[in-house]
Structure formats: structure tokens, C-alpha cells
Amino acid sequence: MDSYKVAQSKIDFFYENGYVFFNDIIDRKTINELIDHIEGLLTGKYDSSEFHAGPASTQTDKDIGKYILQVTPAGFNKGVKRIEDPALNKISKHPVINSIAKQLLNIPEVGIFQQQALIKDPGFENNTPWHQDDFYWRSKQTAITCWTPLQGCNIENGTMYLYPKSHKLGVLEHIKAKGDSLFHVVKKQLNESNFIPVDIELGGVSFHHAQTIHGAFINNGNQRRIALAQHYSKPKSWFGWNSIGAELNPLITKKQFIKTQNISSSSVNRWMNNGSLNYVKKPNGRVFFRRKDIDRFINKHW
DSSP, rough: OOOOOHHHHHHHHHHHHSSEEEEEEEEHOOOHHHHHHHHHHHHHHOTTTTEEESSOOSSSSTTGGGGGGEEEEEGGGGTTTOSHHHHHHHHHOOOOOOOOOOHHTTTTHHHEEEEEEEEETSSSSSOOEEHHHHHHHOOSOOOOOOOEEESOOOOOHHHHEETTTGGOSOEEEEEEEEETTTTTTESSSOGGGGOOOOOOOOTTTEEEEEOEEEEEEEOOOOOOOOEEEEESSTTTTOOOOOOOOTTTTEEEEEEHHHHHHOOOOOHHHHHTTTTTSSSEEOSEEEEEEEEEHHHHHHHHHH
């Protein structure tokens, strides 16, 4: 039984609008610990060997992602559900946040399949392009993000903006963002007046649907902006690559791979077509993947 009960009005609001805010969820001590550890992982104060700590994307010199710093557990994208930092590990198990996620998704248990601290310093072209998370995930099942500002967030310092009800549009076409970046942006021209800022007190959290369009403007403030995003779905879903398990045969069918990982066939086809994921095609037309090719794909691309 969850000790924190989400009001039905909040749940209804989430499904109607694709987002919902909660106040007074995280105490100030926890926030200070998170700031210390996130900045410490970037500067070397704490061991960052199990994290990606640095620019979010550095494909070219003009890549806007180089001005957005991130701290994210490296193992998550290889199916290793482990966070090798005490403060970040602790927040991943926050009972109230996890309880809210379960109730909004209406499932008995949730799992975090990705955790990202996003850091924007003032004075740089570090806007986050308008995008839908599910463009990247192609999850085929409901997923949700908890976005937690670790400093007071406001329009000036680049708080996140959300497009209400855009989750009802499905996954839209995206194109690469400025600078041939790993970041992508919704191709459709969007009316920015339709976006609303995440305006919550320090200690509050924002949840948004996997298909809600969102992004942020540059940090025009005078201090660093740090926010923590935790992405939830059913346990062992999408990024649960290790659920394939060593107990399986060296070859796994395309159908088994899609079913086991709860990912879309379109994503798998895209990885096959662009050469990212090697495959074996039998004379009868059936497609298989080698375990070593899956591991190579994960290590290189995730």
C-alpha cells in the first residue's frame, strides 16, 4: 500500500494534459547532497568512472549539446541497473517519487531505466530543442519522466517548458538539431506561445508523459541550472537489455528481441538499416541477432 496517495484529480489532469506538478516532495538536505555529488562527478571530486559526466553531445564544433552537461550512469544503457553514487542511488529509490510514478502509470511496480542530471551554465547557447522522449525510446508502452529542479527554476535561468496535451499527437517526426547533434527536434513548426513553463517551488517535482513535447530555452540567468530527470516504466522494460540473459541461445530471433525488450520494430529496423546492429538472415527469411552483436551495439551506441 502506497503511503503517498495521489489525488484522482491529479491523475486525471496528467492524462488530459500530459504533465502534472507536485510540491514539497524532496527536502533541502537531499537537494544539497545531490548538487554536491553531481558537481563533484563533473569536477573529479567523486569517482565518475561509472558515469558519463560531461557534454551531452559533441558530434561537431557547432553541436548545441556541448553546452549542456550531463551526469548519467553508464551502466544503465548496457542493462546494468546500478547507480554507483550514494546520493544519486538514494534519490532513485525515493519512496514518494516512486509511488507517484506507479500511481500515474497505474502499475504495481516501476523501474528507472535512465537517470540524467542536466546542467546548464549561463552565457552559452544551451537551449534544449523541442522534442518527445519517446522519439528516442520508441517504448511501445507508457513511460514517464520525473523532472526535479535542484535550484529555483524560472523563465530566466532556462526552466523546462511543456506543450499541454501534445502527448495525444503520437510520436512526431524529428530531425537533427543544430550542429548535426545527437539532439533531435520536432520537425513540425510549433507555436511557442502554447508552451507553459515548469514553475514549481524548490523541493517540487514535475512529471510528464513520454510523448509530451518539451524543451527549454537558454540559461539567461547568473547561476548554473541543475535538474535531475528520472525515467520510469515497467521493471526491466526498454533499457533492460540484460533481461535477454546468458541463458538464451547465442542466436535470438528478431521477434524475441522485440518482445523481450518491449521496443518497437521500427527502432530495430532503423538500427539494422543504418548498420548499427548486425543481423543474420536465414534462407527462409527469418532474422536473428547474435548475442555478441547485441553487446557490441550496446557498448558502442548506448
